[in-house]
Each structure stands twice: as structure tokens, then as C-alpha cells.
Amino acid sequence: MVSGAASLIASGVVVRDRPLGPLTTYKAGGPARYFADVDSTTSLEELIASGLAREVPTLVLGRGSNLVVADEGFDGLVIRLGGEFQDVTFDGVVVTSGSAEPLPRLARKSVEAGVLGLEFFVGVPGSVGGAVRQNAGCFGLEVKDRLVDAMIVDLCDGTRRTIDPEGLELGYRQSNLRATDLVLKARFRGESGDPEQGKRVMRDITRWRRDNQPGGTLNAGSVFKNPDDISAGELIDSLGLKGTSVGDVSVSERHANFFVAGPSATSADIRALVEVVKDTVRERTGTILEPEIQFIGFVE
DSSP: OOOHHHHHHHHSSSSEEEEOGSSSOOOOOEEEEEEEEEEEEEHHHHHHHHTTTHHHHHEESSSSSTTEEEEEEEEEEEEOOOOGGGOOEEEEEEEEEEESSSSSHHHHHHHHHHTTTGGGGGGGGSHHHHHHHHHHHTTTEHHHHHHHEEEEEEETOOOOOEEEEETTTOOOBHHHOOTTTTEEEEEEOOEEEEHHHHHHHHHHHHHHHHHHSSSSSSSOOOOOOSSSOOOOHHHHTTOOTTOEEEEEEEEEESOOOOOEEOTTHHHHHHHHHHHHHHHHHHHHHHHOOOOOSSSEEEOO
């Protein structure tokens, strides 16, 4: 056991060998060596003071909606925020949200408060922290379009910084945040409007997702980032790859950039199918697809 872990385990802040599969949308993958459910600033400060994040690889887990954990698990520390890190407050049209708040719920709370502009979040199945880290978006909008700034804490030394979108270097599904940078909260600027209008927009987004994406299945959303000139789904579909499978994982017949897992799917199956599709696209078109989902614990 590494030196920083013993006291955290004794105090209940950290547990050993927590299964990660149930915490992801694919429901596959092995355990975390160390796992911390952090619901208060006090617990977070204790975790940082222990130095554990300096001793082992660290992963901040949101809602597990873009994550594939190796079947062998993750030999490091996984941190999941909750509790006070889900608080949402309003100051006019500025919305401040804790990083653990689910994006669809943030969208609905904002609309109910008469703040419009965040409705697109209803179509993103992640958390605020993950959205900042990946500059999440859909329907023509991204986090950077509405983000005022985000408060970040360094898990190694406890330093806090408040950074705007330019400082975060937000690009297409990316930022400059490191594995040991934890988003504590974020501020978004909306605009005053009629809640009924916002509700109509959210219904349209939800309807489109229901009609065009494989809802009710085990998947992690978009597998690949879109190339410059065509969507990844259209490209994969054009090559006749819908239905291609490895083990109990297949390319969705409804949307080719969604890979759907069955009950016996393994993380190795998911990773292998990603590589099969990526290699086929490269060989037949010359386009190199970049995964949008994260692979954790795999040996490169």
C-alpha cells in the first residue's frame, strides 16, 4: 500500500478495489485500486493533503458516459465528486454550478429559472466537470460558447485557479487540463428568456436524440471525433460498417458512431472494435479517426 493511502482508508475517504464497470455507461471494466467518493470540501482537502494523487495515477470520474475501463481495472486513484459539488446558483443570467451536477439537470434548472442558452446540455449525458474538461457540446454549441470561467484545483498541491475559456485552451473536445486538475465549479452566462421557449428547445433536442440515436442501450455516445469535412458517423456508415461486431459489441444500426454493447461485452471487445473501425477507415479512405471516448487502464 502506498504511503498516502492508509490514513484515507482508515477515515473512510478511500476504499480499495471498487468496481468501476457499474459506474460507466458501458457497464464493463475492472476495479480501481483506490476509490474516493468526495462530497465535501473537507474530504477533498484531506485527500489532497495525503499526497496520494502524487503517488499513483489519478482519474476524475464524472458520470462515466465517455469512458472505457480495462477489464483488469485501473491501478491508481479514482475520484468521484458529489454532495456540495452539485450545488447550482443563479445571479441574473450567470449560472454557477458544481462540477458534479449532471448536464441535463443543469439545463432544466436553468430553463426553470428563466435563463436560456444552456438547453443544449440536455443532450449531453455527462457532468459539468467533464464537460469543461472536454469542451462538450452538441447542436452547434459547445461549453466555450457559454463558459465564463471555471475553478480548478491541483490535486497534487491544492492550488486553486480560476480560468476562462481562453486560458483553458478549449478546442474541439479538448482542453489543457491535466489528469490531476480537478474542476470544482464553473460559471456559465445565459440570457433572460421565456421558460416555455427553453422547454420547447429541450423537447426538440430530446426528440432528435430519441429518433436518431440508439437509446436504451449500453453505449458511450459518440465514439470518434468528427473529421473536418464529414461526420464520423456518416464516414463509417458510407463504408458499410454498421453491424460490424467484436464479441458482444457492435456498430449501431441506427447511428454508426455509436457502438452498442450487450450484457456479455468486455472492455477488450469495445477497444478491439474501435481499432477495427479505425483501421478500416484509414485503409479505405486515408482518414485517421481520433477516439472521443477515453480508455483507462489499458496497456498501450
